[in-house]
Amino acid sequence: MKGIEVFAPATVSNLGSGFDIIGFPVEDIGDVVVIKPVSQAEIRIVHLGGYGDIPREVEKNTASFALGKMFQKLEVKRGVELEIYKGIRPGSGIGSSAASAAAALTGANEWLGRPLSQLQLVELAMESEGMVSGSRHADNVAPALMGGITVVRSYNPLDIFRIEPPGQLYTVLLHPHIEVKTQTSRKILPRQVKLEDAVRQWGNVAGLIAGLQRGDYDLIGRSMEDVIVEPARARLIPGYDQLKTAAVEAGALNCSISGSGPSVLALCKGRENAEKVKSAMDQAYQNRQISFQSLITRVNPRGAVVQRKW
Amino acid sequence: MKGIEVFAPATVSNLGSGFDIIGFPVEDIGDVVVIKPVSQAEIRIVHLGGYGDIPREVEKNTASFALGKMFQKLEVKRGVELEIYKGIRPGSGIGSSAASAAAALTGANEWLGRPLSQLQLVELAMESEGMVSGSRHADNVAPALMGGITVVRSYNPLDIFRIEPPGQLYTVLLHPHIEVKTQTSRKILPRQVKLEDAVRQWGNVAGLIAGLQRGDYDLIGRSMEDVIVEPARARLIPGYDQLKTAAVEAGALNCSISGSGPSVLALCKGRENAEKVKSAMDQAYQNRQISFQSLITRVNPRGAVVQRKW
Numbered sequence: 001m002k003g004i005e006v007f008a009p010a011t012v013s014n015l016g017s018g019f020d021i022i023g024f025p026v027e028d029i030g031d032v033v034v035i036k037p038v039s040q041a042e043i044r045i046v047h048l049g050g051y052g053d054i055p056r057e058v059e060k061n062t063a064s065f066a067l068g069k070m071f072q073k074l075e076v077k078r079g080v081e082l083e084i085y086k087g088i089r090p091g092s093g094i095g096s097s098a099a100s101a102a103a104a105l106t107g108a109n110e111w112l113g114r115p116l117s118q119l120q121l122v123e124l125a126m127e128s129e130g131m132v133s134g135s136r137h138a139d140n141v142a143p144a145l146m147g148g149i150t151v152v153r154s155y156n157p158l159d160i161f162r163i164e165p166p167g168q169l170y171t172v173l174l175h176p177h178i179e180v181k182t183q184t185s186r187k188i189l190p191r192q193v194k195l196e197d198a199v200r201q202w203g204n205v206a207g208l209i210a211g212l213q214r215g216d217y218d219l220i221g222r223s224m225e226d227v228i229v230e231p232a233r234a235r236l237i238p239g240y241d242q243l244k245t246a247a248v249e250a251g252a253l254n255c256s257i258s259g260s261g262p263s264v265l266a267l268c269k270g271r272e273n274a275e276k277v278k279s280a281m282d283q284a285y286q287n288r289q290i291s292f293q294s295l296i297t298r299v300n301p302r303g304a305v306v307q308r309k310w
Numbered sequence: 311m312k313g314i315e316v317f318a319p320a321t322v323s324n325l326g327s328g329f330d331i332i333g334f335p336v337e338d339i340g341d342v343v344v345i346k347p348v349s350q351a352e353i354r355i356v357h358l359g360g361y362g363d364i365p366r367e368v369e370k371n372t373a374s375f376a377l378g379k380m381f382q383k384l385e386v387k388r389g390v391e392l393e394i395y396k397g398i399r400p401g402s403g404i405g406s407s408a409a410s411a412a413a414a415l416t417g418a419n420e421w422l423g424r425p426l427s428q429l430q431l432v433e434l435a436m437e438s439e440g441m442v443s444g445s446r447h448a449d450n451v452a453p454a455l456m457g458g459i460t461v462v463r464s465y466n467p468l469d470i471f472r473i474e475p476p477g478q479l480y481t482v483l484l485h486p487h488i489e490v491k492t493q494t495s496r497k498i499l500p501r502q503v504k505l506e507d508a509v510r511q512w513g514n515v516a517g518l519i520a521g522l523q524r525g526d527y528d529l530i531g532r533s534m535e536d537v538i539v540e541p542a543r544a545r546l547i548p549g550y551d552q553l554k555t556a557a558v559e560a561g562a563l564n565c566s567i568s569g570s571g572p573s574v575l576a577l578c579k580g581r582e583n584a585e586k587v588k589s590a591m592d593q594a595y596q597n598r599q600i601s602f603q604s605l606i607t608r609v610n611p612r613g614a615v616v617q618r619k620w
Contacts, residue, residue, distance in 0.1 A: 018516070021512065155510070159517070189505060195502065198512075201508065206463060209515075210519050210523060222469060
């Protein structure tokens, strides 16, 4: 084999109450990684394209870092050249670091004859998340690798299950062009929470899981309420409250911060409502000095996929 | 109408991770309340039977207290005489206070022509819980009134949904004959929890809900892990660790404290396994100086039911 090309999708996570445990990949947006085996035992990044403002150093780039861990684990004696095409802006809150790592790991696993399970790939990709953000969270890497709505029941031991997305679930994503580093966004979280707030949050998590499993859209919307993370992070996103109000008034099920932000997501029932919500959010953000992009997308049932081998 | 007799079941709650949000009624055990309307605007307890060691004062008894709130809300100008037959020992951790209130409210609502919804009855019964324990929790009163597995998504506003119990779910209940007051058991809980523990707990809550909805018994078992409440309360129950070990080693899905204890519950898949788990738990508790009762039961799909009207 001379080369392998893998696409891994962008992912939204948390969905309000489900901080650090729930996420899903979106359609169309993602990173592409090309892996070319070489004989010397070295990982090299030979090309960075797209939104390429990410580290080229092997120890700081999430794709190469994850591969380093993988090769160490499997005692791989050869090396690879990596081409990374970033379709996801770094620091946008839709799993940029996770997608590159997921694509690289999937490609290398394919090259080596699939010695590792998906759960093992998730564990390796979590190492990259730990390296860039200081936290080994799986709520972007798991959906980027596995597809569908993924839920991390436990980090130790790692235990993840999937939920089939309800048929009429649409997502509006709005990405203000400011960068929020995951590391910053994690530092401002409270280290302790009141027991009563924790109970309120897990009541909402319960509703979110039941709502997603049953396709009970109203329950999904009510259950996205987040009394712990959103209050801390909302101030990192100029105009977040107005965006949320606009989305909800236009009929969105609810609206929350995607991952660590600044991207904002609104869940909607049906495409028609999603169009309406997107317009309302666009309008609410138009008079700000911040440029932005917005789009309508759905839960991508597939995670990272091999696109080409030669 | 001269009289009405209502049965309301005992309930187990929490199921490990789902503190204050999840509960279900069991079969066979419960309280019976007889209501006889009288013309004077007064609520009187005329008989206390069964495990009758509960307050007879109208303001301290959960059944009469709840009725007082109800009559106030509805501006009822008449009164009732109450007979209360306690099939549930007070302070046993299986919703003794909740069952009496649920039975009384259901009876009075029937007498008055059902002016209140079940959710409104739950709210009234929560007042009684607040009066006896200092906490207006709904995870016993909701299942005692509604039946099935109930989940409190939100307390404010009150929002409760039901889950149909998986067909092979059995419960072993072991009740050591010591009393643990809910109030005491609440006081020893931490007021603040680490964010990482809260995340771990809501990962488990997510798994518990998904497991119960899907009938994924292994997922149910893994998800009962409770890193917040059990560590604080286990020491109120002599021999709890041994009981849990015995249950799990005999093949129970998992084992946890029922409500605020001291009753201990083990969930099992199938009756055969439940028999085995019950034997193991009985044996583990036999050389203690504490007498106990144990039984096998299932999720009761019905809550409080009118048994007789005349």
